[in-house]
Every structure is written in C-alpha cells, then in structure tokens.
Amino acid sequence: MTRRASVHRIAAAAPDDVSGIEAAIADGRIDPAGIVAIFGKTEGNGCVNDFARGFATQSLGLMLQRHMSAAEAHAVCLVMSGGTEGGMSPHWTVFERRGTDEAPPGAGPHGGALAIGRTRTPVLPFGDLGRVAEVDMVADGVRAAMADAGITDPADVHFVQIKCPLLTLQRIGEAEAKGETVVTRDTLKSMGLSRAASALGVAVALGEIGRDQISDDKIAANWSLWSGRASCSSGIELLDHEIVVLGTSPAWAGPLVIDHAVMADGIDVEPVRAALRRLGFAADGQLSPAERGRLVALLSKAEASHDGKIRGHRHTMLDDSDISATRHARAFVCGALAGLVGHAEIYVSGGAEHQGPDGGGPVAVIATRPG
Template structure:
C-alpha cells in the first residue's frame, strides 16, 4: 500500500533549500517519492514576483542530482508569494512511499499531474477551465481517488500573461482575454478554480463560458486553491484526499469559511479530525496538527461583515451578499496532522466532535451554495509532527499586528538611514517587512518617527502630513495606483496640483501637457478614461504626474512592478538622465537587482528595521 508523508521545512529565503537537502541527506525524505512541494516565498504575490521562480530554480537544482534533468517535470513545485512579511518563508514537501503496513480506515492520499502548455489566447477563458479539469482528473487518478467526494484539497499553479505572451498571441492573429498582465492573474486563477469545480462535480461544465469567468460569483469551488505565475506555461495540480487504498497516520478534512474570521467551520473540521474542534485545540493535541491550508480572496465592500450591497470576488469562491471581507488578505499555508484511528462518520448535531468524524464522509462535502463561504480551509494531522499555526493565529499576523510592527521597524530604520545625496539615484533594498515602505511614509508625513529628525536641504523639518511633503517638493509613486479611474489622464494630472482654479482653461492645460510630453521618451493617451489604460500606461502616468508637479525629490515604491523590462529601462533611463543633470533626486524601493545595478548610483539595505549595508 502507498503511504503519504508530509514534511514542513523552514526557509530563510526563497532560494534556501538547506532544509530539504538536509532531510534528503539524513534519509528522512526520499527524492524519488516527492510528489509536490508547496511553498510560501514572501514575495509580493503579483505578476512580477520573482521570488517564485527563484525558489523553483533553487529546488530544481537541489533535486537534479537525485532525479536528473527532468526534476522540474517530475515534481509539482507550487510556489506562492504574497505573505508580505507576515510569516517566514517555508515549504511543505508531500512525499509518498510504499508500505507493507495496512490501515483499518482510509488515510491521506496524494497525487499530482500537469496539463499541456496553455495557448495564451485561452487564458481566462473556457478552454483553460476544461484543460484544468482534465489535469485534476489525472491527478486524482495518480492518487487512486475515483470518487470526487474523497477529494479535500486541490492546489493549482496556473500561468499568467506577460507583454511578450500577448504579442505572441496577437502575432498569430489571436486575441487575449486581457492585455493587462495584472488582470490576467484574476482571470487565470478564476478559470483554474472553475476547472477544479468541473472536475469535482461542483458545477456543470456547460455553465462555464468565457463571459462568466471573473464575473459570475455564483460559480465557485469549495476545494480549490489557485496560485498564478509567469514561471510556467502549463498547469501544475496537486490533489489531497482520503483513500482506503492508502495507509498511514495522516488524514485530511476541509471546511468552507464565510469570511476570514469565520472560525466555526474550522473548528468543526478539526472536530471531525478528533482534534477538539470546539474552543482551542488542547495543548496535548497541538503537536498532532501538521498543516493548515487556507485560501482567502479580498472583497470590495470595505466591510468585513454585514455588507450593504452584494460583494464581488474571483470565482475561486463565492459568499452571500450580506457577508464579505474587507482587507486584501492572502492567507498563509500552514500544516497539521494526527493518527487516523477513527473510521469516517457524519456531521450530526448533538454528537461529539469525534463521533461526527466517525459517522460518514458526507459531512466533508462542500457547503451548499445557499450558505456559501468565502474562504476555504483545510487541515491535515498526525501524531508526531510539531509546530502549529491555527487559522486565528494566521489572521492575527496579517493586517493589524503587522501595521504596528512596521512602525517599530521603521523607527529603527529611520535612525540609521542617514543621507540621500542631492542629485543621486538612491536604491532602498530589503526583504518584505524590513521597514522600507514605512520609512518612506515617514518621509512623506504619513507616519511620525518617534526619534531622530528629518533634514531637507540641511534644515530640520517637521513633515506632519503629505501636504507639507508636497510643498517641500517631495513626491511619491506608490505601489498601488492613485489615479481616478473615471477621469482622463489630462484630468488626473490637473487635479493633482495643490491649487486648481474653479474654472479650468483646458486648452492652456493641454498645451502645457504637450510641452511636458515633448521632453519625454514615451507618451500615454491623454483624452481617454484611466480605466481603459493598460497597467503599464497607468504606471507611466503616475510617474509623469510627479514630473508634471515639478517635484524635485521623488520616492518610487517598486515603480516597475507592472512594466515590461523595455518600459522599465525607458522610464528609469529618463529619471537617471534627470538626476545626472541635477534636476531630480530619486529614492527607489526595488527588488529587481538588474535595475538597481543599471540605474542606481547609491544604495541602502535594510533588514529587520536596521541598515545592514550601504554604498
């Protein structure tokens, strides 16, 4: 019989595979049995998140001596970013081995599969969902799971669009679902989630058409977790379920949550796993929890619960119109396990948590759409694994607590960042959570440092708010767009000024803008709503806005995150020319070392709120 093993390994950085190598060296992991590796890399989770590919390359190099050159093809490596410093990078290694032992009850089963390469014109459309459905069925067959009801968790890694992939499709006479590479993330993940739902019988395939993907939130999967990346062209699929053909101490269950703080379904799932699902897990049982995997989508309502209007999200899941999350949240993947000594059982009120687990597997089916939850939580458990991260702990580490921590880090960082030379192009580097963004927000007046002083042109200055910073000639291009979508580019530029007349002479304004654009190596459409611009054009407009406002000290927070390399070089080259001429001073936060080495003449590195290097 086959037996599943789950290994949770810490990582100091996205390319840190020392834990995996040590486990292989010690014989705790057999490389030939590795089915998949699920990892969190602490990247920004966006289209340009290089940490995912960085981790995949390091893992491939570590496994190549054992598996040969096809290591990447044999092992599903699903790396996900977006933890934003809320937890340490880590990986979950899923392994299976042959075992002579038998199990009196079903045990954890693990399978994986890959789809063919996805034609770029199919991304975010019905053909992608059908391709994923076929891959999920193949992964189920690999795990020996015949009944979709036995599947509890499906992890998908799906491809995304890049500017080059869009051009490739259009050169072949094809159209793509979107030319916005950022929007391709939601469409690809949404189509993939619906593919899982088709394979598991949660929805009928006929209901999935091009026009519902990314729009119709009544279509959802209660067991899909999707992650996107530009580092692959196909889909990687990992399936976890329960099978009587497998043996071992590990069992898995799942629940669907209404929102990020809906802990009751999690408690119920833990109860079915005989882990004390009501209240906290008893201290003696906490070491049995090996992994908790959760996935959440951000809502648009601005409230966590009791939304006044229906809330929308990607079709990874759906929630009722009266409930929805508020903050953008990516829940961390964690783990948990226990010895499977109980047969499956139904979820019947009035019974103990263990009895509900024992009576029937029907309790583990997805919640009916009438009670549709927003987030999906799954857990594994075992008698020997240590290290627990419950859903409540994951939530507490996400938004509110991190805000306070960033302030503390920034205060330490602020004492050590001494000088940005006039006319320089200064790069600010550091891992997520190092204090970079909060440091520049101190400069902009959003936060107030508790110690130290801010000197502008050698004079001590109290920057109490962003208006003061603007009046001092300090501008900032943020990670997220600050443009008004319904206004044109011209209107966005004009209203950004500190003083705008009651009656605007648009003819004069447009002449001034034309004069500005004549000095630029690029242009953006001025007379169309910003909502119709591509992500790269919006980012160019954000930078042009600061130049239009004649700000002399410009802070850039990852300014090229949605730009192609050519566009990035074009913009940064212009800014470097202006700094060389003494017209501008740049402080740029970046994770792209190529851009830093090509354009910056000075840099500072922060780590855990302190300066650790500078040049």
C-alpha cells in the same frame, strides 16, 4: 503494493534556502525518490513581477537534480505562492509518497488515509487563458491527478492545489502576432482570470458545477459559481498547470488524514474549527502545544470580498492603490487562522476567484490520526 503519504513542513530562511529539505533527506526523514510536490510560501509581492517564486522554483529544482534525474525533478510539482505579509512564516510543505507493506486502515470516518495525486497539463495557449478552454484543460488535469492518486469518487477529494500561468506583455504580443486575441491586456488582471478559470475547472471535475453553467462571460464575474475545494495560484514561472490532488483513500496507508472547510469570509474560523474536531482535535480554543504537534499542514485561500464589506462593515482592501488586495487578504486570513491554531506557518494563497464564496475560501487541514 500499498502507498503511504508523508507531509513535511520545513521552515525557509529565504526563497533559495533549501537547507532544511536537504537536512531531512540526509537524515532519512525524506526519500527524494518519493517527492511528488513541494508547496512554498515565499516572501515577495505575489504579483506579476514576483520573481522570488521563480528563484525558489529554480533553487528547489537544482536541489532535486542532486538527488534524481532532470526528468524526475521536472515531474515534481513546485507550487510557489508569493507573499508572506503580516506574520505569515515562509516555509516549504513537501509531499512524499512511498510504497509500503503496512496494511491500510481501510474505510473509516475519513475514508482511510491521505492520498496524493499529481499531473501537469499541456502548455496553455495564451489566447485560452481565462476562458472556457482553460476550464476544460484544468478539468481534464484534475481527473488525471485523481487517477494518479487512485481516487475514483470526487467526494474523497478534499483539496486541489493548482499553479497556473499568467499573461505578460511579451506573451500578449506573441498571441497577437499570430492573430489571436487575449482575454485582457492587464497583466495583473490576467492572474485573477487564470485562477478563476482554473478554479471552475476543479469545480467541473469534482461535480460541484455543471460544465453547461460556465461560459466565458461568467469567468471572474459570476461569483455564485465556486468550488469548495479549489486552491489556485498564478505565476510567471510556468506556462502549463501543475495540479496536486489531496484526498483520502482506504487503499492508502499511514497516519495522515485530511479534511476541509469553507470560510464564508476572512474571519469565519468556525468551519475550520469544525474540521479540526472531525479530525480528533478538541479545538475548544486555540490549539494546545500538544494538539499543534498533530497539525501537519494548514492550507488556505484568501480573498477581498467584491462588495467592499465584511459582515456589514466597510473594508478598504480594494481601494488601496499601493498594495494589491491579495496582499491584504493573505495577511488578514493568516492572522485569523493563526489565532485558531497557535502558529503562523500557514500556507495562505491570495486571490480566491470562484474558490469558495466571494470573500471567503477553502481550507484544508492535514493531521496525524488521533493516537
């Protein structure tokens, strides 16, 4: 049977507010049996101690268990990205797939319709975080998620969303008690190292970077190595990797299509505008209300450039001792993209190590097909 993807963007009043999803299930707009992933933008600091992510994950998990078994609920990838700085609006993006008798559109300018695949990796040993062992684990996971989506050509993958683990002092202590070493004792730095290794794993799986180009000393250090389709978010609430692959396939049905772009810096919206145009938007200025109705989801990464400049002008994101640079970057990029699309219910994840060029980041656009 042909598969069809659906994506639902639902506002959230708080990290535990699942009422909008519950209402969509009650109305029949979402079949809970078809939910494969939920991305959440939750208010919080997005750092090591952002327990709003865990609160949201717990709330979503309990909600899912009201509609499916505990094992089925556990299989749903819950990718929570903390931090809704600036005007970014907290929300859920629910990814669903169902079987359908509808004929697929076949090959076209975007390779057919939106296809979704997912997987979870084994638990990552704490000593492997931020090292090539994590790169290899994620690369294998991305390949498995592609197979789950029925995507064989890496060129048909437009976005890979990963939730990866981080180190806490307790986890560091457990590793050292076993005689293992960890890549860092700085728990905040461990978030970036985990994102970095995960992004390079995506790049290897999609053929963007050769595996022989990567070694431990290049992770979160050699910024010339990057993926144009990786989006990685680290959190305290898991020990493995949740991987969701979004792409296109002529074997899938439905009105949804996806494209991606790579921003060279935090204000580089023109590649995003070009992606919108490839999906049939006029995008001559800010999207009109009618065009915004076709825009289903906008997913993005954000990063403060390591040279401390944006187009030759100094920024202070890396000098602020009170607020993490990831928080500045999220607000900055969300504002730039909101000015383009006309709303701020945008999934912007901070920390783009090896995810796009230094200071930039990948963006995915999911929309309904024109007409």
